[in-house]
Amino acid sequence: MHIEEASDLHLEEVLCVERTAFGNEEEAELVRDLLRDPTALPCLSLLAFEGERTVGHVLFTSARLEQTPDAVSITLLAPLAVVPEFQNQGVGGKLIERGIQMLTESGVDLVFVLGHPGYYPRYGFEPAGRLGLAAPYPIPDEHADAWMVQALQPGVIGTARGMVICADALKKPEYWRE
Numbered sequence: 733m734h735i736e737e738a739s740d741l742h743l744e745e746v747l748c749v750e751r752t753a754f755g756n757e758e759e760a761e762l763v764r765d766l767l768r769d770p771t772a773l774p775c776l777s778l779l780a781f782e783g784e785r786t787v788g789h790v791l792f793t794s795a796r797l798e799q800t801p802d803a804v805s806i807t808l809l810a811p812l813a814v815v816p817e818f819q820n821q822g823v824g825g826k827l828i829e830r831g832i833q834m835l836t837e838s839g840v841d842l843v844f845v846l847g848h849p850g851y852y853p854r855y856g857f858e859p860a861g862r863l864g865l866a867a868p869y870p871i872p873d874e875h876a877d878a879w880m881v882q883a884l885q886p887g888v889i890g891t892a893r894g895m896v897i898c899a900d901a902l903k904k905p906e907y908w909r910e
């Protein structure tokens with residue numbers, strides 16, 4: 733398996749992975765919208781290949797903190813998708829790890845995700861709400877741990893606080909019901 737940064741030329745492969753992994757159009761449409769959304773820039777789109785076949789995709793899009801808009805560099809992981817035949821073989825984990833490595837090198841401070849609290853902590857994420865970093869839409873208390881953050885640079889956690897403002901294409905309450 734190898735991972736490559738996706739370009740505009742890979743759009744159909746990216747959308748196909750999203751459709752196949754989730755079994756519907758919703759995430760494919762979200763990804764299409766995010767890739768066209770200037771407020772999502774800079775974004776990082778990574779594709780996993782097994783031979784010639786595309787088997788996984790992850791998208792990171794730009795976000796900001798409401799109270800300190802320019803002081804910290806923030807990105808949001810959504811969505812992560814692996815086609816069914818290749819799930820549970822480490823593809824999702826490798827996509828997360830490669831993305832984190834590239835974002836760290838490019839100076840991003842914080843990565844957020846709304847996802848399964850049994851999955852993302854193994855890649856360094858921890859619950860964000862209790863650190864004073866709120867989601868763009870309220871997350872019900874029973875799912876609070878699904879809103880997670882990972883600091884990529886030292887000294888950011890504890891100093892950066894407030895609500896995360898996501899890209900316009902993600903500003904729909906239905907995307908925030910974990």
Ligand SMILES: CC(C)(COP(=O)(O)OP(=O)(O)OC[C@H]1O[C@@H](n2cnc3c(N)ncnc32)[C@H](O)[C@@H]1OP(=O)(O)O)[C@@H](O)C(=O)NCCC(=O)NCCS
Nearest residue numbers: 753754811812813814819820821822823824825848850851
């Ligand atoms: C969730 C998903 C991205 C994980 O990718 P993957 O390549 O299958 O996962 P990995 O091989 O890296 O990790 C496997 C582990 O994750 C767990 N896992 C898989 N899907 C999970 C999910 N939806 N929630 C929680 N844990 C999950 C597996 O049980 C396995 O755990 P184990 O190591 O303790 O056995 C992939 O299964 C997928 O695309 N699912 C459909 C789309 C989806 O639900 N995406 C959610 C993220 S937005």
